[in-house]
Amino acid sequence: MATLAVSSHLPVHGITIDFTRSRTNIESAEVRIGRSSSQIQRDAGKSFQQKFSPPMVLSHRDSFSLHIQYKKCFVTKIKNINLKTGDMFRMYSENEEQEYVELHKKIRIIVALSEAELRSTSSDIFQKCPRFRILVIGKSGVGKSSLISYAFGVEKNIISENQPGAADIEKELKSPQNKRFVLHDSKGFEAGDRYNLEIVRDFIVRRKGMSPEHQLHAIWFCFEIPRAGGPFLENGAEEFLEWKRSGILGDVPVIIVFTKYDMLIDRMERTLAQTTLDGSDDEVIKKHARDEAKAELQNICVGPLQALPGPDIPYAAVSAEEDFRGTLSDLVEKTKHCIDQHSAPDSEAAVMSSVAQRVHPGLNIDASIKVGKKRYWKSLASCALFKNHQMVHCLDVLHTDIVDVWNFYDPQSHLHGTNFKGMMRKMVNDTTAERTRANPIQNIGSWLSVVGAIAGIVAAVAAAGPAAPIAAPIAAGAVLAVYVGQVYQTCRAAIQSSMAYIAHLTLVLQTLYLLSESQALTLRAIELAFKAYDASPMKEEVFTWIQDYVTSLTALDVADEDIMEKVIEVIQFYKIDAAQVSKLREQIPHVDLSAPDGS
Known part of the structure; x- marks a missing residue:
């Protein structure tokens, strides 16, 4: 079958500048393709070499040049070398050769137009950021184990909630059931307990400057929804949120998680069944109960949270019970949205937040699209x-x-x-x-x-x-x-x-x-x-x-x-x-x- 068109794009996987036969002593070099540019590093001897991953992409419309700096008679000079892109495209389309070579006054320029193997984009992402790293803060019994188990598809005993005070925030909690996820656990903040509060703050601040592999990507701060009139935030929790709003904790997203939402709805159903809706259809009671629960949540949790000074902190009401698994999807989607706001949407952290979760297939598809766009889906037509x-x-x-x-x-x-x-x-x-x-x-x-x-x-x-x-x-x-x-x-x-x-x-x-x-x-x-x-x-x-x-x-x-x-x-x-x-x-x-x- 005839081809549809000659390649309209070329991948530039690397470039080598060999000046061993030239009297010119190059001090620095830069490659420029269209509006993109990249420094070329000095290699052994009289040569510069640089590999590009992902490759730079050259189109027919783009200019392709080298910008070199060298010394002559103790004076620093600059030279632009324009490469012959037309010859490059013809060579690429007609021959099996995958290197383009051009000589410029005894300076040999080698452009690599292919790589030995096709590397998966996902493996490159996983190499830089192999796991989605999350810190979960909350008192024993608040429901962290079930939350983490269902959201990330891991065993429920990954957090030992039955051992008060046993949480070690530095310990990396991993699971063979999900190799793209790592958890740090912290107990909640008791009134007057500044020691744990400062441990958490120092842990978060220290992680800010680390590589993507070790950075903290998100924080879930968990509270069980109280009964009306019960306390929502202790002093330690309020101080922690003030640190977040003031910027002390950096850009890592903090999401308030109101747990055991199903129990709030159950209370509303029992109350309605005994009062105004006594004798009504079960579905009618359930609908009214959900409406009442939403209003109650606003009154006892969301309102007090939003009344605190400073920018709003995102929140989600969740339950790990089977009929409420959709609330976990809302939580992981909100988490991903917050990460996108603080980093590029196609960053390693943003992709890994979708890869690690196990409750929202739409996020896996979105992440697959992002990975495809980074490299290979762009080449289906030009085969670049x-x-x-x-x-x-x-x-x-x-x-x-x-x-x-x-x-x-x-x-x-x-x-x-x-x-x-x-x-x-x-x-x-x-x-x-x-x-x-x-x-x-x-x-x-x-x-x-x-x-x-x-x-x-x-x-x-x-x-x-x-x-x-x-x-x-x-x-x-x-x-x-x-x-x-x-x-x-x-x-x-x-x-x-x-x-x-x-x-x-x-x-x-x-x-x-x-x-x-x-x-x-x-x-x-x-x-x-x-x-x-x-x-x-x-x-x-x-x-x-x-x-x-x-x-x-x-x-x-x-x-x-x-x-x-x-x-x-x-x-x-x-x-x-x-x-x-x-x-x-x-x-x-x-x-x-x-x-x-x-x-």
């Missing part, structure tokens, strides 16, 4: 980063980035295994043929079709016996699509396959999220999620959407930004929020997801 790499390797790096961001508890690494990758490649290959047009229906309707497919598969498996396999349509060892052995090119087939792989994988993982509920993944669970999505109309809707878009492209239409935004549009359309998660899970029948093979 995929040039001369086999399709299988391109799909692998896309696969790794997406799977990593979902952060499932996958102790056997099934999602990174050849079996699951083969299933996904076969799905994309099977949907590259012309299909009957499928009309996308509304988000929740599409997901109900997936849930219906789950129910049908579960019923069939149950009828066949307790040890019956799910039988996903692939054998272990993986069926490889024809295109997998090809080199990535800017053609409709490659663009369509890449877009479909990103969308299908994301939606299979969202299906798996509905099933797994933070449990250890088994091949049985993965195969059920895959087969349910594969059998649902949603898969055909997604492919038709992508196919129609790619078919409409002409040589003049192809642009990285447009391709990337179309992928994002498809994924966002099918993204489910916390409220939808609860509704959909209610309709999923019980299924034994343990693996008969022990996996």
